[in-house]
Each structure stands twice: as C-alpha cells, then as structure tokens.
Amino acid sequence: MKRNTVIESLINAQDLPAVVIDKHYRIIAANRAYCDTYGVDVDTVVGRCCHDISHHSPVPCHQNGEDCPHKAVLTTNNPFEVMHTHYDYANRPDRVRIKAYPIDTANGDRFVLETIHRLANPINLSCEEMRMVGHAPVFLQSVETMRLAAKSYIPVLLYGETGVGKEMAAQYIHEQSARRAKPYVELNCAAIPETLFESEMFGHERGAFTGCVGLKRGLLETADTGTFFLDEIGELPLSMQVKLLHVFDSGEFRRLGGTSTIKVDVRIITATNQNLMAMVSDGSFREDLYFRIAGIKIDIPPLRERRTDIPALAEALIKRMCQRDKMERCHLTKAAMERLMGYNFPGNVRELLNILEQARAISPDGIIAPEHIHLGGNDHLPRATNRNLAALPAPAARSVAAMETDAPHSLADAEARYIATLLERHDHNRHAVAEALGISERTLYRKIKRYQLNSHAVVE
Incomplete structure (x- = not known):
C-alpha cells in the first residue's frame, strides 16, 4: 500500500502516537511517535493491520x-474512547487510553484516527531493581514491609508522594505473593473519566449504552484469582x-446492562498521595471504604529521604534508556x-x-x-553541591536533607516552582x-489553586 504523505504530515504534528486506519483495519498513515512506540518502520507499517502492531x-x-474503537x-460515526492493553516493541504490556475519531473524505471514504495516550512509562525500574541498586535503609525497610505484606491476603494501602513508584510497589507485592502466576490488573482512578469508570471496572453487555455493540469483561473480572491494583x-x-x-464486601457484581451476578476472588492493593483520613473528615472519601482498603x-519514602541512592538509580535509568533506544x-x-x-x-x-x-x-x-541537567528551572533551590551527601554517613545525610527541607524554600515551595515551570x-x-507529573487534572487544578499559580492562563 502506498504511503499517504499528506495525512502522515498532519498526524506528525501530534506528540502522542497517532495512526489512521481504513475500514479493513489496515494502517494508511502513522506518525513517528507511533512507529517509535511499537518498533516499526514508517515505510513498512503502512498496509499492516492495527491489531497486528499494537x-x-x-x-x-x-x-x-474487547471494545474495538475502530x-x-x-x-x-461518533468519537469513541476506551482503555486497552497494548504491547510495545519489546512485547511489554502497556496500558493505554485510545481516543478514536471518524474521518470522512470528499469521495465518501471513511477512516478512523486513533490517538494513543500511554498511562505508564515502561522505562521505570521495578522495586526489585531499585532494591538491587539502592541501599538506603529507609527504602529497604519499606521493601521488606512489602515482602511481608505479600504473604497475606489482607488489602494493602500504599502511601507516597507523586513519582515515588507506587505502581512498581504494587507489582512487587503481587510478584512476591502466592498469586504471582495469576492475573495482575491495575486501574488508575484518575486516568479515566467518571463516565467510563463503571464500564471499565465491571464490564458491560450489548445495549448497556448508546454505541455498545458487544460484551466486554471488566477489569475486576479479568483480575479474578489474582491481584487488582487501584492507583x-x-x-x-x-x-x-x-x-x-x-464489591469488596461481597465479591459480587453485575456487568452494566447485565442480569447475571459474577463472583470474583481478588487481592486488593490501593495507592494514593493524599491524606485519606482528612478526606474522610471533609466527606470526600467514605470512612467504611477507607477501613476496608487500609488493612496494611x-x-x-520520597527520593530526598534516600538521596544516597540517586547515583545508582541514575546510572540504572540511563542504561535502561540506551537499551530501549538501541544506542551507545x-x-x-x-559534576553532573x-x-x-x-x-x-x-x-x-x-x-x-x-x-x-x-x-x-x-x-x-x-x-x-x-x-x-535542567532541574525544572529550580536552580535557585537550596542545594548541597559543596557537600557530597553520598560520602556522608546515613544519619548525617539525613540531617542535611532535613535542614534543606526546613530551609526557607520548603518542599511546598519547590513543588510550586516545579509545577509553574512545567506550565510554562x-x-x-x-x-x-x-x-x-503523573497526577489527574483535578489534582493539578487543586495544586494550582493552593499555590496561587497563574490559573487563569491554564487551558484544557
């Protein structure tokens, strides 16, 4: 099939992976981001079927x-949005949100444009890999607690700031558990609209809503006998x-539009960077649900509390990047x-x-x-460049970190400046x-208001 360079040039303006597909599921154009994600060459991807690639x-x-957006x-003839598990060039599962749109040409042909929003970065190190390269006692203690928690079936609640690796921790607990050979399914509660949540969680049957053309098993059903992680x-x-x-109390649910009761056996792991008890107090989170999920x-710990691990983590991440991109x-x-x-x-x-x-x-x-090394534009943050924290004993390093945290530029100030830089x-x-940032737009909006950033200039 001949490449359509006009459509190709248009979708190359997209930063996200994007592809245009004909009625026979054949790709007629794909942008560079799509080809890079799935390890295909732009000259050979045209004419192949989308399901073969992704x-x-x-x-x-x-x-x-599965629900097929195409x-x-x-x-x-309406836009459609769905969550899927794709597989990247290394055959690694990659949870994505697909937004699909109809494209009609002047001669009556109809195509489908799909943009692919990746929900996780496959380059992240696992907890086990971080444990192997890092030796900060506070982190090793956290991993040991995860290992012990994996031996039980009690629900686990993971607390941690944005970016600490809560998803990796949940996977580690599953891999260390007796359910390791069973399904592991995760859902980011902030990554999908409320209108799609129930269908994703419980699944649906034909006729459950407008445009519903078939049966779909929900994530809970997919996770049966295994682990279900809600980030x-x-x-x-x-x-x-x-x-x-x-569902957590009874283990039972019905698909949207269905009449049969489905029973599942899943181990629940949840994660948050918010104070759930404070949310219980203000009425935005149910107290009974909190006590149901907070078994363990x-x-x-945040990275600043395991600063001595930064060199090993940085080297491991750099190595992974080069392996991924097949470069020296x-x-x-x-000094860097x-x-x-x-x-x-x-x-x-x-x-x-x-x-x-x-x-x-x-x-x-x-x-x-x-x-x-561009530190989010925060070069004026308090830094210990004249003191090599890696060479200090752990107690001394923690003291320096604590002094930095208590300095006039607090962690909240640092976060505010980091968000302001990303907005710019x-x-x-x-x-x-x-x-x-790896957070929902609702969470970001609350942070923008809290730090009194330039919210009037923020657009969707």
Whole structure:
C-alpha cells in the first residue's frame, strides 16, 4: 500500500502516537511517535493491520472480547474512547487510553484516527531493581514491609508522594505473593473519566449504552484469582466508592446492562498521595471504604529521604534508556552527578527519569555534563553541591536533607516552582502538565489553586 504523505504530515504534528486506519483495519498513515512506540518502520507499517502492531494479534480486538474503537467509530460515526492493553516493541504490556475519531473524505471514504495516550512509562525500574541498586535503609525497610505484606491476603494501602513508584510497589507485592502466576490488573482512578469508570471496572453487555455493540469483561473480572491494583484511589468519585465497597464486601457484581451476578476472588492493593483520613473528615472519601482498603499501610519514602541512592538509580535509568533506544551507552560526569545529588526532587523518581531523558537528548556525545541537567528551572533551590551527601554517613545525610527541607524554600515551595515551570514548558496546557507529573487534572487544578499559580492562563 502506498504511503499517504499528506495525512502522515498532519498526524506528525501530534506528540502522542497517532495512526489512521481504513475500514479493513489496515494502517494508511502513522506518525513517528507511533512507529517509535511499537518498533516499526514508517515505510513498512503502512498496509499492516492495527491489531497486528499494537495487540500482536492476528484478529481485531473485538473478536477477543474487547471494545474495538475502530468498529465503534465506523458503526456510530461518533468519537469513541476506551482503555486497552497494548504491547510495545519489546512485547511489554502497556496500558493505554485510545481516543478514536471518524474521518470522512470528499469521495465518501471513511477512516478512523486513533490517538494513543500511554498511562505508564515502561522505562521505570521495578522495586526489585531499585532494591538491587539502592541501599538506603529507609527504602529497604519499606521493601521488606512489602515482602511481608505479600504473604497475606489482607488489602494493602500504599502511601507516597507523586513519582515515588507506587505502581512498581504494587507489582512487587503481587510478584512476591502466592498469586504471582495469576492475573495482575491495575486501574488508575484518575486516568479515566467518571463516565467510563463503571464500564471499565465491571464490564458491560450489548445495549448497556448508546454505541455498545458487544460484551466486554471488566477489569475486576479479568483480575479474578489474582491481584487488582487501584492507583490514585483518592480520586475515585463518591458514587463509585459506594459500588466499589459493595464489591469488596461481597465479591459480587453485575456487568452494566447485565442480569447475571459474577463472583470474583481478588487481592486488593490501593495507592494514593493524599491524606485519606482528612478526606474522610471533609466527606470526600467514605470512612467504611477507607477501613476496608487500609488493612496494611505502607509508606514509600520520597527520593530526598534516600538521596544516597540517586547515583545508582541514575546510572540504572540511563542504561535502561540506551537499551530501549538501541544506542551507545552514555554516562554522567562527576559534576553532573553532584548537581543531581544537591536537588530535592519534588517529583521524586519520575522527575529524575524526566530530567535524565532530557539530558540525554541534548547531550551531543553521550556525556552528560552539568549544563545538560535542567532541574525544572529550580536552580535557585537550596542545594548541597559543596557537600557530597553520598560520602556522608546515613544519619548525617539525613540531617542535611532535613535542614534543606526546613530551609526557607520548603518542599511546598519547590513543588510550586516545579509545577509553574512545567506550565510554562507546556504552554499552560493542564492536561500535558498533569501527564508529566503523573497526577489527574483535578489534582493539578487543586495544586494550582493552593499555590496561587497563574490559573487563569491554564487551558484544557
């Protein structure tokens, strides 16, 4: 099939992976981000079926019991949004949100444009990998608590700031448990609209809503006998909290539009960066649900409390990036590492990853120097560049970290400046900033109001 360079040039303006598909599921155009994500060449991807590329399947996804955005758009001629599990170039599962739109041409042909919103960064290190490269006692103690929690079936509630790796912690608990060979399913409560949540959680049957063309098993049903992880549980609307509590108590639910009761056996893990008890007090989170999910509570320490692990983490992340992109390994200079060591990382490990991604991209020869390390524009934050914290005994390092936290520029100040920098970098696009931070737009909006940032300039 010949490449359509006009459509290709249009979708290349998209930063997100984007693809245009004909009525036979054949790709007629794909942008660079799509090709990079799925490890295909733009010259050879045209003419291949979308399900072959993203699902590694010889048949369309609706034949495997999933909602097919392509089929839904061509049937209704309306936009359609759905969550899917895709597989990247290394055959790793990648949870994505697909937004599909109809495209009609002048000669009557109809195509489907799909944009793919990735919900997790596959380059993140697992808890086990971080345990192997890091030796900070506060982190090792947290991992040991996870290991012990894995031996029980009690629900686990993970607490931690944005970017500390709560998703990795949930996976670690599952992998250490007796259910390790069973399904592991996760859902970010902040990543999908409330209107889609019930369908994603419980599934639906034909006719449950307009445009519903078939049966879909929900995530709870998919997780049966395994582990179900709900991230950002504090973002769950109250209406959904009631329904979720019923499922947790009884183990039973019905699909949307269905009449049969389905029973499941799942181990529940939840995570949040919010104070749920404070939310219980103000009425935004149900007290009975809190006590149902908070069987074992585990705090995951922020990166500033495990500062001695930064060099090993940075090197491991750099190595992973180079393996992913099939390029020569690059490395950080001693001065660049000291620059990282003196930073408070309000965005934690996720921010470290973003900083290193940017540094590697702008380094011309693979050698990352201090000038390549851009700390979110917060170069005026209190830093300990004259004191190598990695060389200090752990108690002394913690004391220095504590002094930095108590300095005039508090952690809240650091977070406010970091968010302000991201807003500027992304032209005040709230959706893009929320994705960069790994939080919901609702959470970002609350932070913008709390820090009195330039909210009137923020756009959707």
